[in-house]
Amino acid sequence: MELTDQRNLVHQTRDARRSKSFPKLSPAERDSLIKKHHPDHRAHAYRPIIFGPNAGQSTVTEVATLLEGESPVPADLDLTPAYSVDVLVVGGGGAGCASALHAHAQGANVLLATKLRLGDSNSVMAQGGMQIAVASDDSPVQHFLDTLKGGHMKNDHQLLKVMVEEGPSIAKWLLELGVLFDRDADGNLHVKKGGGSSKARLLTCSDYTGLEIMRVLKDEVLNKKIPLLEFVAAVELLSDAKGACTGAVLKDLDNNRFIVVAAKTVILATGGIGRLHIQGFPTSNHFGATGDALVLAYRLGVPLVQIDTFQYHPSGGVYPEQLVGALVTEGIRSEGGHLVNAKGERFVNELDTRDVVSSSIIRECEEGRGVRTPSGRVGVWLDTPLLDVEHGPGTLDKHFPAMVRQYERYQVDIRKDPVLIYPTLHYQNGGVKIDVNGETPVANLFVAGEASGGLHGRNRLMGNSLLDLMVFGKRTGTLAAERSKSLPKSSLTLDHLKRFRAEAKRHHVSAGIISPMVLPAYTNK
Amino acid sequence: MPDTLNKKNTLDQKESLQPKMVTVEIEGKPFQVPAGITLIKALWYAGQDVIRGVGCLGGFCGACATYYRTKDDPKVKTCLACSMAVEDGMSFSFMPAFPARKATYNLLELKDPKQDLFTLYPEAPLCRNCNACTEACPQHIDVREGVWKAVFGDFKAVSEMFMDCVMCGMCAPVCIADIAPNLVALYASRAQGVHFTEKPEGLATRIQEITDGRFQQEWDRILKLSDEELQNTTAATT
Numbered sequence: 001m002e003l004t005d006q007r008n009l010v011h012q013t014r015d016a017r018r019s020k021s022f023p024k025l026s027p028a029e030r031d032s033l034i035k036k037h038h039p040d041h042r043a044h045a046y047r048p049i050i051f052g053p054n055a056g057q058s059t060v061t062e063v064a065t066l067l068e069g070e071s072p073v074p075a076d077l078d079l080t081p082a083y084s085v086d087v088l089v090v091g092g093g094g095a096g097c098a099s100a101l102h103a104h105a106q107g108a109n110v111l112l113a114t115k116l117r118l119g120d121s122n123s124v125m126a127q128g129g130m131q132i133a134v135a136s137d138d139s140p141v142q143h144f145l146d147t148l149k150g151g152h153m154k155n156d157h158q159l160l161k162v163m164v165e166e167g168p169s170i171a172k173w174l175l176e177l178g179v180l181f182d183r184d185a186d187g188n189l190h191v192k193k194g195g196g197s198s199k200a201r202l203l204t205c206s207d208y209t210g211l212e213i214m215r216v217l218k219d220e221v222l223n224k225k226i227p228l229l230e231f232v233a234a235v236e237l238l239s240d241a242k243g244a245c246t247g248a249v250l251k252d253l254d255n256n257r258f259i260v261v262a263a264k265t266v267i268l269a270t271g272g273i274g275r276l277h278i279q280g281f282p283t284s285n286h287f288g289a290t291g292d293a294l295v296l297a298y299r300l301g302v303p304l305v306q307i308d309t310f311q312y313h314p315s316g317g318v319y320p321e322q323l324v325g326a327l328v329t330e331g332i333r334s335e336g337g338h339l340v341n342a343k344g345e346r347f348v349n350e351l352d353t354r355d356v357v358s359s360s361i362i363r364e365c366e367e368g369r370g371v372r373t374p375s376g377r378v379g380v381w382l383d384t385p386l387l388d389v390e391h392g393p394g395t396l397d398k399h400f401p402a403m404v405r406q407y408e409r410y411q412v413d414i415r416k417d418p419v420l421i422y423p424t425l426h427y428q429n430g431g432v433k434i435d436v437n438g439e440t441p442v443a444n445l446f447v448a449g450e451a452s453g454g455l456h457g458r459n460r461l462m463g464n465s466l467l468d469l470m471v472f473g474k475r476t477g478t479l480a481a482e483r484s485k486s487l488p489k490s491s492l493t494l495d496h497l498k499r500f501r502a503e504a505k506r507h508h509v510s511a512g513i514i515s516p517m518v519l520p521a522y523t524n525k
Numbered sequence: 526m527p528d529t530l531n532k533k534n535t536l537d538q539k540e541s542l543q544p545k546m547v548t549v550e551i552e553g554k555p556f557q558v559p560a561g562i563t564l565i566k567a568l569w570y571a572g573q574d575v576i577r578g579v580g581c582l583g584g585f586c587g588a589c590a591t592y593y594r595t596k597d598d599p600k601v602k603t604c605l606a607c608s609m610a611v612e613d614g615m616s617f618s619f620m621p622a623f624p625a626r627k628a629t630y631n632l633l634e635l636k637d638p639k640q641d642l643f644t645l646y647p648e649a650p651l652c653r654n655c656n657a658c659t660e661a662c663p664q665h666i667d668v669r670e671g672v673w674k675a676v677f678g679d680f681k682a683v684s685e686m687f688m689d690c691v692m693c694g695m696c697a698p699v700c701i702a703d704i705a706p707n708l709v710a711l712y713a714s715r716a717q718g719v720h721f722t723e724k725p726e727g728l729a730t731r732i733q734e735i736t737d738g739r740f741q742q743e744w745d746r747i748l749k750l751s752d753e754e755l756q757n758t759t760a761a762t763t
Binding site: 027122135140144148161176187208322326402409523 | 561562563566569570571572573574575576577579580581582583584585586588608609610627629630631632633664665684688689690691692711714715716717718719722723724725726727728729730731732735740743744747748752755756758759760761
C-alpha cells in the first residue's frame, strides 16, 4: 500500500475515533507493557560496569564503555592554571546559564565553559513547556505525586519536593527577566495539560518555551559580562590531596590545546546522552549530548544513580528522512492528537506517560501494525489535522508554529495530513548522584540538570526538565558561590586519575576508547 | 496482508540513505552526496569535520546559519543547514560568526525602555527600508517591519513577531544601516516582559501559600505513605 493510501485511512477513521475515548492503563498493565516492549528491558543491550563506583551494576554498553574509557589528559600535564575562579560552570544550556547567573548574583567570580556556543543545547529545543503548579486547583503536592507516579515511584523524594516547591518562585524569576509566558485573559499564567499529569500545569511560550527562556538567559549572561569560553570542552577534573574537586582541565576545540582552570567549586551542567545513539536509536538531542559529566564525575569517584534507564520520547520523526529522530512536540497529544496504527485504530491513551506511550508504539510496530516509509523505516501516525477539526481551523498555526514550519520545509502540511512518528532517544533519566543542593558526594563538585540523577525516577514527566534546570541551576550556583567564599586555595592534582588508571589496569580494561566523547564522530573518514 | 504490515520491524532503525547521488558545492568545492540528506549531513558525508556550525540539529539554535544557491539561480538564499535538504547543483557555505554589537543593559533599572532603545541601539531608527533583513530571515519573520515597530515603541508586536527568532543573526550582515535586528528585537521583547506585562496574581498567591506553609499538612500526610498508598492518593487542594 502506498503511503498516501495509508494516510487516507487516518482521514477516513477520524470521525469514528473522535467519538470514543481510550482508557488509561492500570499500574499493572503499564508495568507489563513496559517490561515487554520498552528498550530499557532489552537485556542484550546491557552489561555490568567492570570497575569504579558503580562496579557490577548494569547499564547500556555504550555508557559502560565510556565510563571505563581512557582520559585524554597525560599524567605529566603541566597544571599551572590559566584561570583561577570561584565557580567554574561547564555547559551553556539552561542549567549552565542559570547556575552561572545565580553564582554571579552572589558576587562570585564565575567562568562558563561550553563546547559549542553559549545556549547550544537541548534546552533551546524544549517545546512542550515547563511544569509549575500555579493554577488554583493545583498544588506542589499534586505535582510531586504526578511526577512520582510517572517515575514509577523511584524518584528521590527530597530532590523532587525541592523542585516542585521552588517551581513558582522560578516562574517569578523568569518573568522578572522578561520571559513571555502565555497568559489567560485575566493576566494569569496559562497552563496546559501534559502527559502523565492530573492537572493542567505546563507554562508555555507557544511551542517555543525553551527557545524563549534560552534567548533571555543567554542575553542576561552576556549583560552580566560573565567570562565565557566557547568551543571549549571539559575533559578531566582536578582534585586535591583530600579528593575534593579543585578545578578542571579543558580542551580548546579550535586549537586542541589544554586549558587548566583552578576553581574552588565546579558545576557540571553538560546535559544528556542522546548522541551516544543507545541501541542504535536516532535521537532528538543536540550535537553535544555525549554524557560528558557522567565520565568526568565517575573518574573522580562519584557514583551514578539509575544509569540503566533512558527516555525514548514517543514522537520522533520517521518521515521525511531529514526529520528522522527529530522531536515532534508532545503538545500535539496534549491538545488531543490521536496516535493511529496502520489499521486506522487508536492503541493507547495518548496522555499516558512517555514510557507507556513509547512502549505501545513499539508494540504496534513489532506486532506488524506499523506503517512503512519509502526508506524502509516504520512508525505510526500522529493525527495532526484532528486538532484543527477539534478546536477550529488555525489551531495548529496558532499553537504549533514551530512544528508547522518544521514540516513545511519538506513540503509536508501537518494541517492537512498526519505525520509518521516512532520513539526517539530523548533523555537520560538517571545520572550523577546529587543532594538537594546539587552537590555530589565529592566535595565542591556540583551537577545540575539532565547530567544529574535521582529526581525523575525511571521516567521523566513532560515539562519537568525545564523546571529541573532552573531549580538546580539556582541551587548549585547559589551554594557554590557561597561555599567558595570560605574555601582556601587548594592544590591541583590528577591523583584521582592515577588511581583510576591503576584500577583499569588491575581489571585488564583497555578499551582504547578516549572519553569523554565531547562530540560524536559523524564525519566520513 | 499488505507489505506495510509485515513483521520484520526492528527497533534499530539505521539511517537508510537513498541510493541516488547528487552533486553539490560546499564552499566552492564539488562533492557527490546522497540526494535528500540535510546540508549538515552532506558536510559529514563529504568528510568535513564540523565544530563551528552545528548546534541543536533541530532548527532551534541558529548555529548552522547557511547561505545557499540552487542550480542556475543567481539568488543566494539563507537557511538553517540542519533543516534543509540538498538537491543537485546546490551550492552552499556556512555563515561566519558576524561581529554584531550587542548592547548591555540592566532591564530592571531602565526608566523608559522605549526611549532607552535609542541610547542602547542608536542605529535602530536609521533603517532605510531596503528589506534585506526580511529576505535574509530563514524563519520568515517580517524583520524590517519588526525594527520599525520597535522604533515606534510597539514592543508587544515585536515580541509576538520575533517569538520564532532563533538568533541565527542572518539579518545583521545584510543591513546597510548596521542594525542587528535580532538583538533589537530581543531587547524589545524582554522589555515588554519586564516593564509592560501584567504580573500574574495567581502566581503571587501561590508563592505566598508556599511561604506560609499552607501545604505543610499535606506534605506531612503524603511523605508518610508507602509507595502503594502514594500510587492511589491525590493531594487535597487549598
